[in-house]
Amino acid sequence: MTTTADPQGTPVHRDTGTSADIDTGTGYELPPPVSDPVLTEVDRGTPTGEMLRRYWHPFALASDAGSTPREVELLGEKLILYRDGRGRVGLLHARCCHRGTTLYYGRVERDGIRCCYHGWLFDHEGHTLDMPCEPEGGRHRDRHRQPWYPVVDYHGMLFTYMGPPGHRPPFPTYDVLDDPPPGHQITPNDDNIGLQDRTTPCNWFQTHENVMDPFHVFILHAAFSGNQFVPQMGALPEVSWHFTEFGVKSHQDRVLDDGRFFHRATEVLMPNVRIVASPFVDSTGKSDSVAWSVPINRTTTKIMTLLSRPAGRPLQRALHDGKRWEDLTPAEHQRFPGDYEA
Ligand code: FES
Ligand SMILES: [Fe+2]
Structure with a gap:
């Protein structure tokens, strides 16, 4: 009998029936699989997730941002990418800050993206510009901000920074590219x-x-x-x-x-x-x-x-x-x- 522990620490008992004349090394003795969540978890609040959130990361091509909202997933967060009628790229959290409808069904306009449910209009930095069901288009619209992330277009690739705003590092550049x-x-x-x-x-x-x-x-x-x-x-x-x-x-x-x-x-x-x-x-x-x-x-x-x-050379x-x-x-x-x- 061998006793090991599973990743949660629960004892796992196996009767391997081992004795000197029995060949071993079979799959039955394989320990339970484990992963290293310290390295592999990338959500907010996890060690690696927070570490990665101190850097800029590419997530799409500039040509992916257009007048139809696109779903993006990055570091375990569901986001919506679009380019407004003024050419500004928006990367907003998918769920509307009003009632949680996904902005995937939103409409891209000149100044931002409008949620399909009650029509709130957000700009590329999450400011609420219009609340059409409220008096005067929303007297308190500046109290509601759709979570957003900054975007940089670097050589046709879009990068974002998803970490604490106060720790946003300068955008990194590379001599071989610049x-x-x-x-x-x-x-x-x-x-x-x-x-x-x-x-x-x-x-x-x-x-x-x-x-x-x-x-x-x-x-x-x-x-x-x-x-x-x-x-x-x-x-x-x-x-x-x-x-x-x-x-x-x-x-x-x-x-x-x-x-x-x-x-x-x-x-x-x-x-x-x-x-x-x-x-x-x-x-x-x-x-x-x-x-x-x-x-x-x-x-x-x-x-x-x-x-x-070299310009014009086909990609290999x-x-x-x-x-x-x-x-x-x-x-x-x-x-x-x-x-x-x-
Ligand atoms: S859920 Fe988006 S405007 Fe109401
Ligand atoms: Fe390889």
């Missing part, structure tokens, strides 16, 4: 098709730590599934890890078949920024992209990427047996797995 080589353009990667983007069904930390796992590139992206990038990435690298001022980086050094030395670095900046050198080995010098592991909620994550590339995609990931059949996903499947 000071690109002549002739380069900055765009969201086309893996980021905005709110339609595919999300990953795991917590943000699980996908984020993949950036510091350089050995899987040699196996998953080359030896196992065929070269998904370029042949040079298929050589087994010498790997070392280094702490930096803002996080951790790994160096991957390869000697190529033609004798050339290939040095590559990937880096994470705390808490959720990822700097991954192009796996297509088409540029030297600084990395040409900045990406974020964005927690949608505690079990769903989205990677959002801003990329610097990982190929699985010559096909793009979204074009694979279920059988091909099984035979040519990539990061998502792993």
